[in-house]
Amino acid sequence: MCKIIAIANQKGGVAKTTTTINLGVGLSKVGKRVMLIDADPQGHLTMGLGFPKNLRVTLKTMMENIIMGLEFDPREAILHHEEGIDVIPSNKLLSGMDMSLFTVEDREKVLKEYLELLENDYDYILIDCMPSLGMMTINALSAADSVLIPVQPQYYAADGLMELLKVVKGIHQRFNPDLQIEGILFTMDSSHYNNSKRNKQAVRDAYGAEIRIFDQTIPRTEALAETASEGVSIFSYYAKGKGAYSYQALVQEVLNHA
Ligand SMILES: Nc1ncnc2c1ncn2[C@@H]1O[C@H](COP(=O)(O)OP(=O)(O)O)[C@@H](O)[C@H]1O
Ligand SMILES: [Mg+2]
Numbered sequence: 733m734c735k736i737i738a739i740a741n742q743k744g745g746v747a748k749t750t751t752t753i754n755l756g757v758g759l760s761k762v763g764k765r766v767m768l769i770d771a772d773p774q775g776h777l778t779m780g781l782g783f784p785k786n787l788r789v790t791l792k793t794m795m796e797n798i799i800m801g802l803e804f805d806p807r808e809a810i811l812h813h814e815e816g817i818d819v820i821p822s823n824k825l826l827s828g829m830d831m832s833l834f835t836v837e838d839r840e841k842v843l844k845e846y847l848e849l850l851e852n853d854y855d856y857i858l859i860d861c862m863p864s865l866g867m868m869t870i871n872a873l874s875a876a877d878s879v880l881i882p883v884q885p886q887y888y889a890a891d892g893l894m895e896l897l898k899v900v901k902g903i904h905q906r907f908n909p910d911l912q913i914e915g916i917l918f919t920m921d922s923s924h925y926n927n928s929k930r931n932k933q934a935v936r937d938a939y940g941a942e943i944r945i946f947d948q949t950i951p952r953t954e955a956l957a958e959t960a961s962e963g964v965s966i967f968s969y970y971a972k973g974k975g976a977y978s979y980q981a982l983v984q985e986v987l988n989h990a
Pocket of ligand 1: 743744745748749751776863921950951952954956957958959960
């Protein structure tokens with residue numbers, strides 16, 4: 733059975749894309765069949781894995797086919813990455829999708845319908861969400877079995893989470909009764925700062941009782957910052973560092989939760 737995980741947080745720069753890539757490649761390294769979906773018109777996942785940004789066939793094309801009820805090959809958009817994962821790419825043309833969806837019947841479920849055509853071929857599908865709570869993110873949450881929430885341990889982190897969790901609750905009630913919270917993942921953590929400890933504790937105090945918080949946190953490292961422009965995961969770029977080690981440990985926690 734395929735598990736679909738949306739990686740979401742309406743805040744930009746909290747390591748959604750970095751986590752999607754490295755959790756995805758990590759899962760594939762232990763033998764899982766993995767598909768990554770770029771659901772952000774910024775196309776960072778697509779470019780971060782070394783693919784060009786002007787591709788003709790993308791997630792947008794696939795979703796348009798669903799909307800128009802056309803017969804189409806759902807695999808046409810799939811790209812194969814050298815580290816063993818498959819990718820559905822996006823680029824800035826996806827930014828029109830929120831508007832196109834506006835008049836569509838069942839507009840929350842277009843991505844879900846598309847992924848249903850692919851899910852038999854994969855053990856995990858990870859959706860890299862855009863930094864907003866618009867229609868594309870709602871589509872991702874409607875399609876997902878669970879949502880993984882990367883959080884940078886900053887002062888206002890607990891506040892931003894409240895808004896996201898409200899949306900998750902709404903989706904759970906209206907469109908996707910099976911949606912679960914995979915967990916909160918602390919990312920870009922500078923744990924030697926007292927502030928970081930305090931901010932993580934604030935999130936634990938506010939949500940730890942009801943929501944799983946991953947034991948593993950992802951440290952801020954130079955190598956993880958650099959991989960964004962290298963077209964590969966941290967496992968290829970710098971396998972011996974603590975960035976790779978921490979994503980490896982996250983993979984184990986996600987597997988244990990399956
Ligand atoms: N653990 C980390 N340490 C250092 N830099 C990181 C780390 N995780 C992500 N980054 C960098 O921070 C920036 C934002 O990360 P990204 O994954 O693109 O966030 P998002 O998708 O949430 O906007 C990128 O330049 C990325 O390379
Ligand atoms: Mg991103």
